[in-house]
Amino acid sequence: MFQRYTCIEEGVEMGKSQVKNNIRKLRFNHDEMTQEQLAKKVGVTRQTIIAMESEKYAPSLELAFRIARIFGVPLEEVFYYTPEDE
Amino acid sequence: MFQRYTCIEEGVEMGKSQVKNNIRKLRFNHDEMTQEQLAKKVGVTRQTIIAMESEKYAPSLELAFRIARIFGVPLEEVFYYTPEDE
DNA sequence: TAAAAATGTAAAGAAGTATTGACATAATGT
DNA sequence: ACATTATGTCAATACTTCTTTACATTTTTA
Numbered sequence: 001m002f003q004r005y006t007c008i009e010e011g012v013e014m015g016k017s018q019v020k021n022n023i024r025k026l027r028f029n030h031d032e033m034t035q036e037q038l039a040k041k042v043g044v045t046r047q048t049i050i051a052m053e054s055e056k057y058a059p060s061l062e063l064a065f066r067i068a069r070i071f072g073v074p075l076e077e078v079f080y081y082t083p084e085d086e
Numbered sequence: 087m088f089q090r091y092t093c094i095e096e097g098v099e100m101g102k103s104q105v106k107n108n109i110r111k112l113r114f115n116h117d118e119m120t121q122e123q124l125a126k127k128v129g130v131t132r133q134t135i136i137a138m139e140s141e142k143y144a145p146s147l148e149l150a151f152r153i154a155r156i157f158g159v160p161l162e163e164v165f166y167y168t169p170e171d172e
Numbered sequence: 173t174a175a176a177a178a179t180g181t182a183a184a185g186a187a188g189t190a191t192t193g194a195c196a197t198a199a200t201g202t
Numbered sequence: 203a204c205a206t207t208a209t210g211t212c213a214a215t216a217c218t219t220c221t222t223t224a225c226a227t228t229t230t231t232a
Contacts, residue, residue: 017218019148034178045221050180057219060188061144062105065167076161081151103188120208134190136210143189146218 019058021079023049026071042066105144107165109135112157128152 027033035049044063052059058079059067068075113119119127121135130149138145144165145153154161 017148019151036178046179047181047222048220051220054180058147060219061147061150061165062103062167063219064147065105066169069167074162079147079151081148081155083152122208131191132209133192137190140210146189149190 017058018082019079020082024053030071041070103144104168105165106168110139127156
Protein backbone atom coordinates (compact mmCIF):
# COMPACT_ATOMS: atom_id res chain seq x y z
CA MET A 1 0.00 0.00 0.00
CA PHE A 2 0.54 3.66 -0.02
CA GLN A 3 -0.49 5.70 -2.03
CA ARG A 4 -1.61 8.50 -4.25
CA TYR A 5 -0.53 11.19 -1.77
CA THR A 6 2.93 12.25 -0.85
CA CYS A 7 3.04 11.66 2.84
CA ILE A 8 5.86 13.03 4.86
CA GLU A 9 7.02 11.86 8.26
CA GLU A 10 4.77 13.69 10.62
CA GLY A 11 1.45 15.19 9.79
CA VAL A 12 -0.63 14.83 6.74
CA GLU A 13 0.89 16.27 3.62
CA MET A 14 -1.73 17.68 1.31
CA GLY A 15 -1.66 16.52 -2.24
CA LYS A 16 -1.98 19.40 -4.65
CA SER A 17 -4.88 18.96 -6.94
CA GLN A 18 -4.68 18.48 -10.65
CA VAL A 19 -7.10 21.27 -11.24
CA LYS A 20 -5.50 24.61 -11.81
CA ASN A 21 -7.05 28.04 -11.98
CA ASN A 22 -6.68 31.66 -13.01
CA ILE A 23 -8.37 33.21 -10.06
CA ARG A 24 -5.52 35.50 -9.24
CA LYS A 25 -5.30 36.85 -12.79
CA LEU A 26 -9.03 37.25 -12.98
CA ARG A 27 -9.08 39.22 -9.74
CA PHE A 28 -6.55 41.67 -11.10
CA ASN A 29 -8.38 41.98 -14.38
CA HIS A 30 -11.44 42.84 -12.43
CA ASP A 31 -10.44 46.12 -10.91
CA GLU A 32 -7.84 44.51 -8.66
CA MET A 33 -10.49 42.83 -6.62
CA THR A 34 -9.02 41.72 -3.29
CA GLN A 35 -9.22 38.20 -1.91
CA GLU A 36 -11.53 39.54 0.74
CA GLN A 37 -13.91 41.08 -1.80
CA LEU A 38 -14.01 37.95 -3.91
CA ALA A 39 -14.57 35.83 -0.83
CA LYS A 40 -17.52 37.95 0.16
CA LYS A 41 -19.02 37.94 -3.34
CA VAL A 42 -18.95 34.17 -3.66
CA GLY A 43 -19.87 33.57 -0.04
CA VAL A 44 -16.80 31.89 1.38
CA THR A 45 -14.01 32.94 3.69
CA ARG A 46 -10.76 34.49 2.60
CA GLN A 47 -8.98 31.31 3.63
CA THR A 48 -10.84 29.42 0.97
CA ILE A 49 -9.72 31.86 -1.71
CA ILE A 50 -6.13 31.62 -0.51
CA ALA A 51 -6.24 27.83 -0.56
CA MET A 52 -7.56 27.83 -4.10
CA GLU A 53 -5.11 30.41 -5.41
CA SER A 54 -2.21 28.53 -3.90
CA GLU A 55 -3.77 25.35 -5.25
CA LYS A 56 -3.80 23.55 -1.96
CA TYR A 57 -7.07 22.11 -3.10
CA ALA A 58 -9.67 22.50 -5.79
CA PRO A 59 -13.03 23.99 -4.90
CA SER A 60 -16.27 22.09 -4.96
CA LEU A 61 -18.05 22.12 -8.29
CA GLU A 62 -20.69 24.43 -6.91
CA LEU A 63 -18.16 26.95 -5.67
CA ALA A 64 -16.35 26.77 -9.00
CA PHE A 65 -19.59 27.75 -10.74
CA ARG A 66 -20.15 30.65 -8.35
CA ILE A 67 -16.65 31.99 -8.95
CA ALA A 68 -16.94 31.77 -12.73
CA ARG A 69 -20.23 33.57 -12.47
CA ILE A 70 -18.71 36.45 -10.54
CA PHE A 71 -16.10 36.95 -13.22
CA GLY A 72 -18.70 36.52 -15.93
CA VAL A 73 -16.86 33.79 -17.76
CA PRO A 74 -17.49 30.10 -18.35
CA LEU A 75 -16.18 27.74 -15.71
CA GLU A 76 -13.52 26.34 -17.97
CA GLU A 77 -12.03 29.77 -18.37
CA VAL A 78 -11.30 29.85 -14.66
CA PHE A 79 -10.46 26.22 -13.97
CA TYR A 80 -8.71 23.64 -16.08
CA TYR A 81 -7.80 20.04 -15.60
CA THR A 82 -4.19 18.94 -15.93
CA PRO A 83 -4.08 15.18 -15.54
CA GLU A 84 -0.70 13.57 -14.94
CA ASP A 85 0.50 16.98 -13.84
CA GLU A 86 2.46 18.66 -16.55
CA MET B 87 -37.11 31.25 6.20
CA PHE B 88 -36.47 27.85 5.24
CA GLN B 89 -34.07 27.01 3.74
CA ARG B 90 -32.15 25.33 1.15
CA TYR B 91 -31.94 22.14 3.20
CA THR B 92 -34.82 19.97 4.13
CA CYS B 93 -34.03 19.00 7.66
CA ILE B 94 -36.01 16.29 9.26
CA GLU B 95 -36.40 15.44 12.92
CA GLU B 96 -33.76 12.88 13.58
CA GLY B 97 -30.59 12.37 11.69
CA VAL B 98 -28.98 14.58 9.17
CA GLU B 99 -30.97 15.06 6.03
CA MET B 100 -28.76 15.62 3.01
CA GLY B 101 -29.42 18.74 1.03
CA LYS B 102 -29.60 18.22 -2.67
CA SER B 103 -27.06 20.28 -4.45
CA GLN B 104 -27.80 23.13 -6.79
CA VAL B 105 -25.66 21.59 -9.43
CA LYS B 106 -27.55 19.38 -11.83
CA ASN B 107 -26.24 17.02 -14.46
CA ASN B 108 -26.98 14.97 -17.55
CA ILE B 109 -24.95 11.95 -16.66
CA ARG B 110 -27.77 9.52 -17.15
CA LYS B 111 -28.62 10.84 -20.59
CA LEU B 112 -24.99 10.89 -21.57
CA ARG B 113 -24.54 7.28 -20.50
CA PHE B 114 -27.38 6.19 -22.71
CA ASN B 115 -26.12 8.21 -25.62
CA HIS B 116 -22.84 6.46 -25.24
CA ASP B 117 -23.78 2.95 -26.12
CA GLU B 118 -25.89 2.52 -22.98
CA MET B 119 -22.86 2.61 -20.79
CA THR B 120 -23.75 1.15 -17.40
CA GLN B 121 -23.13 2.89 -14.09
CA GLU B 122 -20.52 0.26 -13.39
CA GLN B 123 -18.66 0.94 -16.62
CA LEU B 124 -18.70 4.68 -16.13
CA ALA B 125 -17.54 4.27 -12.55
CA LYS B 126 -14.62 2.20 -13.68
CA LYS B 127 -13.68 4.59 -16.48
CA VAL B 128 -13.59 7.63 -14.21
CA GLY B 129 -12.08 5.74 -11.31
CA VAL B 130 -14.78 5.89 -8.66
CA THR B 131 -17.24 3.41 -7.24
CA ARG B 132 -20.72 2.77 -8.53
CA GLN B 133 -22.11 4.38 -5.38
CA THR B 134 -20.60 7.66 -6.40
CA ILE B 135 -22.26 7.52 -9.80
CA ILE B 136 -25.59 6.70 -8.21
CA ALA B 137 -25.26 9.59 -5.77
CA MET B 138 -24.51 12.00 -8.59
CA GLU B 139 -27.29 10.79 -10.87
CA SER B 140 -29.80 11.03 -8.07
CA GLU B 141 -28.28 14.40 -7.22
CA LYS B 142 -27.62 13.59 -3.62
CA TYR B 143 -24.46 15.57 -4.04
CA ALA B 144 -22.34 17.21 -6.66
CA PRO B 145 -18.97 15.70 -7.49
CA SER B 146 -15.68 17.39 -6.80
CA LEU B 147 -14.45 19.66 -9.56
CA GLU B 148 -11.79 17.18 -10.49
CA LEU B 149 -14.23 14.31 -10.82
CA ALA B 150 -16.51 16.54 -12.87
CA PHE B 151 -13.66 17.14 -15.31
CA ARG B 152 -12.91 13.44 -15.55
CA ILE B 153 -16.53 12.62 -16.31
CA ALA B 154 -16.83 15.29 -18.98
CA ARG B 155 -13.64 13.98 -20.52
CA ILE B 156 -15.02 10.44 -20.75
CA PHE B 157 -18.04 11.68 -22.65
CA GLY B 158 -15.87 13.92 -24.77
CA VAL B 159 -17.79 17.09 -24.02
CA PRO B 160 -17.06 20.28 -22.11
CA LEU B 161 -17.79 20.22 -18.42
CA GLU B 162 -20.69 22.61 -18.75
CA GLU B 163 -22.42 20.23 -21.06
CA VAL B 164 -22.57 17.67 -18.28
CA PHE B 165 -23.08 19.88 -15.24
CA TYR B 166 -24.98 23.10 -14.81
CA TYR B 167 -25.58 25.43 -11.93
CA THR B 168 -29.13 26.27 -10.90
CA PRO B 169 -28.96 28.82 -8.12
CA GLU B 170 -32.11 29.45 -6.12
CA ASP B 171 -33.34 26.14 -7.42
CA GLU B 172 -35.47 26.57 -10.49
C1' DT C 173 8.67 55.46 8.40
C1' DA C 174 4.63 54.36 10.55
C1' DA C 175 -0.13 52.98 9.95
C1' DA C 176 -3.28 50.49 7.22
C1' DA C 177 -4.51 47.16 3.95
C1' DA C 178 -3.61 42.92 1.61
C1' DT C 179 -1.70 38.55 1.66
C1' DG C 180 0.20 34.35 3.97
C1' DT C 181 0.39 30.40 7.49
C1' DA C 182 -1.32 27.17 10.84
C1' DA C 183 -4.39 24.20 13.17
C1' DA C 184 -8.76 22.34 14.93
C1' DG C 185 -13.20 21.13 13.72
C1' DA C 186 -17.59 21.19 10.75
C1' DA C 187 -19.57 20.04 6.44
C1' DG C 188 -19.54 17.76 2.15
C1' DT C 189 -17.86 14.01 -0.98
C1' DA C 190 -16.33 9.18 -1.84
C1' DT C 191 -15.60 4.22 -0.44
C1' DT C 192 -16.91 -0.23 1.27
C1' DG C 193 -19.96 -3.91 1.96
C1' DA C 194 -24.26 -5.99 2.28
C1' DC C 195 -28.61 -6.57 0.68
C1' DA C 196 -33.18 -5.21 -2.15
C1' DT C 197 -35.62 -4.46 -6.37
C1' DA C 198 -36.14 -4.01 -11.39
C1' DA C 199 -35.12 -5.32 -16.08
C1' DT C 200 -33.28 -8.54 -19.63
C1' DG C 201 -32.45 -12.72 -21.55
C1' DT C 202 -32.85 -18.01 -21.94
C1' DA D 203 -39.64 -19.52 -14.18
C1' DC D 204 -34.92 -18.84 -13.38
C1' DA D 205 -30.46 -16.72 -13.73
C1' DT D 206 -28.07 -12.68 -14.77
C1' DT D 207 -27.20 -7.97 -15.10
C1' DA D 208 -28.30 -3.30 -13.84
C1' DT D 209 -29.98 -0.23 -10.58
C1' DG D 210 -31.31 1.35 -5.83
C1' DT D 211 -30.83 1.85 -0.61
C1' DC D 212 -28.69 1.95 3.89
C1' DA D 213 -25.07 2.76 7.00
C1' DA D 214 -20.40 3.18 8.68
C1' DT D 215 -16.10 5.10 7.73
C1' DA D 216 -12.43 7.71 5.31
C1' DC D 217 -11.01 11.58 2.87
C1' DT D 218 -11.46 16.42 1.02
C1' DT D 219 -13.17 20.99 1.27
C1' DC D 220 -14.47 24.90 4.00
C1' DT D 221 -14.80 27.71 8.34
C1' DT D 222 -13.02 29.92 12.30
C1' DT D 223 -9.62 32.14 14.99
C1' DA D 224 -5.39 34.02 15.61
C1' DC D 225 -1.18 35.79 14.28
C1' DA D 226 2.90 36.80 10.78
C1' DT D 227 4.66 39.01 6.71
C1' DT D 228 4.47 41.95 2.65
C1' DT D 229 2.71 45.96 0.10
C1' DT D 230 0.56 50.34 -0.20
C1' DT D 231 -0.34 54.82 1.15
C1' DA D 232 -0.33 58.90 4.10
